[in-house]
Amino acid sequence: MQVGYLQFCPSFGETERNLEAMERIATEHARGVDLLVLPELATSGYLFLSRDEVHRYAEPAAGGPTHRCLEKIARDLGAAVISGFAERAGERLYNSALLLRPDGSSHVYRKAQLFLDEKDWFEAGDSPLEPVAAAGTDLGLMICFDWYYPEVARLLSLRGARILCHPSNLVLPHCPEAMRTRCLENRVYAITANRTGTDRRGDRSLSFIGSSQVVGPDGRVLLRAPSEGTHVGIVEIDPERAADKNLTGRNVWTEDRRSDLFGGLSG
Amino acid sequence: MQVGYLQFCPSFGETERNLEAMERIATEHARGVDLLVLPELATSGYLFLSRDEVHRYAEPAAGGPTHRCLEKIARDLGAAVISGFAERAGERLYNSALLLRPDGSSHVYRKAQLFLDEKDWFEAGDSPLEPVAAAGTDLGLMICFDWYYPEVARLLSLRGARILCHPSNLVLPHCPEAMRTRCLENRVYAITANRTGTDRRGDRSLSFIGSSQVVGPDGRVLLRAPSEGTHVGIVEIDPERAADKNLTGRNVWTEDRRSDLFGGLSG
Numbered sequence: 001m002q003v004g005y006l007q008f009c010p011s012f013g014e015t016e017r018n019l020e021a022m023e024r025i026a027t028e029h030a031r032g033v034d035l036l037v038l039p040e041l042a043t044s045g046y047l048f049l050s051r052d053e054v055h056r057y058a059e060p061a062a063g064g065p066t067h068r069c070l071e072k073i074a075r076d077l078g079a080a081v082i083s084g085f086a087e088r089a090g091e092r093l094y095n096s097a098l099l100l101r102p103d104g105s106s107h108v109y110r111k112a113q114l115f116l117d118e119k120d121w122f123e124a125g126d127s128p129l130e131p132v133a134a135a136g137t138d139l140g141l142m143i144c145f146d147w148y149y150p151e152v153a154r155l156l157s158l159r160g161a162r163i164l165c166h167p168s169n170l171v172l173p174h175c176p177e178a179m180r181t182r183c184l185e186n187r188v189y190a191i192t193a194n195r196t197g198t199d200r201r202g203d204r205s206l207s208f209i210g211s212s213q214v215v216g217p218d219g220r221v222l223l224r225a226p227s228e229g230t231h232v233g234i235v236e237i238d239p240e241r242a243a244d245k246n247l248t249g250r251n252v253w254t255e256d257r258r259s260d261l262f263g264g265l266s267g
Numbered sequence: 268m269q270v271g272y273l274q275f276c277p278s279f280g281e282t283e284r285n286l287e288a289m290e291r292i293a294t295e296h297a298r299g300v301d302l303l304v305l306p307e308l309a310t311s312g313y314l315f316l317s318r319d320e321v322h323r324y325a326e327p328a329a330g331g332p333t334h335r336c337l338e339k340i341a342r343d344l345g346a347a348v349i350s351g352f353a354e355r356a357g358e359r360l361y362n363s364a365l366l367l368r369p370d371g372s373s374h375v376y377r378k379a380q381l382f383l384d385e386k387d388w389f390e391a392g393d394s395p396l397e398p399v400a401a402a403g404t405d406l407g408l409m410i411c412f413d414w415y416y417p418e419v420a421r422l423l424s425l426r427g428a429r430i431l432c433h434p435s436n437l438v439l440p441h442c443p444e445a446m447r448t449r450c451l452e453n454r455v456y457a458i459t460a461n462r463t464g465t466d467r468r469g470d471r472s473l474s475f476i477g478s479s480q481v482v483g484p485d486g487r488v489l490l491r492a493p494s495e496g497t498h499v500g501i502v503e504i505d506p507e508r509a510a511d512k513n514l515t516g517r518n519v520w521t522e523d524r525r526s527d528l529f530g531g532l533s534g
Contacts, residue, residue, distance in 0.1 A: 014453075023332055061462045087331040112525045113524075113525060114523075115518065116515050116516070116517050119517060122508065124525065128528070129298065129529075135289070135365035137517075145518075147526070148451075148452055148518075149513070149518070149520070149524060150416075150418075151524075151528075151532060154417065155528075155532065158532075159531070174448075174486060177444065177447075178448045178451065180444075181444070181445045182476045184415075184441055184531060185415060185416070185417055185445070185503045219441060230442055241339075245376065248382070248383050248439075249383070250383050250384070251382065251383065251415075253415070255414070256380060256414060257380075257418075258380060258391065258416070259532070259533055261395070261396055261418075262396075262418045262422065262532060262533040263423065263533045264533065265418060265421065265425075265529060265532040266526055266527070266529035266531065266532045266533055267529045
């Protein structure tokens, strides 16, 4: 199957413009893809100044402008498409990822591990860390800073995810290399779709590191985008390789794993 | 405090020669150190051909030649000293690490996650993943392939380890970089002491990658040895830095960690 990322620079608060850019870039540059991942908060931009402001740009998971746009891209490409967006669910706000399949069905994941001031803007996610079926395989959805907690990728992998789909707005430098360890230790693929550019709001600004990538189950970087600019990266992978959990010929990690010693990690 | 690794090439089956080398190198090159880590199976060599052979070179944790040698080094340097050795406990054999304090007290850790043919030679370890007090701080003992399972470093860190002490006989290339992720995600130090050279036994041989290292809680490599040769590396660290679990100013991982979502990791 063909999988890829769409890296670009959203404009803060300009939802319509961002959605147009996503659709244009995807339909021009991602033909033939089976699974496409876009950045975190791709439709709103990232650097909110208040919770009120998040309210203004957030939208329901079903029937909002992001949902309609991703539905169109998924149908048009015949691909599963995942993008981050600001989700409003009644009075509650989440930093979420929306998955659309070509048949119009969808799935929402709400970020578990909030970064810095996101704690002021969003509720911590309540989504179970369970894979979701799409594009003929099992996807593990996680968002940006979720990478920092090995438990997130671990649980998704233990439960059968073959490809970690990872919309991101990375500002720290560590994640691209750390995701190689996540892939190696779980023997799964990962698609990290990061944004580029800088959000400037009042006297605050935040810059993002690009470097979107696809990593294989052996920890090798199959594709990596530059740190700046709009890039669509697409690569052929075999998700069944991620079903093989054998590192050495005698070390199937899912079988060898000493969960009898690991009490104390959950609860 | 001063911490370090002693990297060298043990000679298979020549316990007396290896112990003499360890003592000579340590006392000549590690003066002033407070904590010194030596490789996995440093006293026996690695590439056993049978369980019978392990029996021949294994020794009890208390009162054996490795214990006596480490006791002497620890007293002589006034340091906590940790080395891998083949442990015999009745009929049971373990790939273990022995910690000696300057006062002669000791602690044993038995490797949890066995690599490749170690499964033929040793029992899987039964040690709880609990830190042990030594050198004025709390140490997390783990051995070589334990690195591959993020749960091991995670549990030791959750339970208060400040420095992961990691005797190794690495053959795969991944560990030195992966340990940077282990340190970053747990905000702890790690001392990986690896061996060098090749064990040749009959028609089998196995080469080890050296590259012993000390990594800081921010994932930075503070010291790294070459891939070959005998090297003692010593660096000044402040273990209290590993008590600070705050990555960004607002992300104390031990507080933010969504253990409510992490059911399924243990048991």
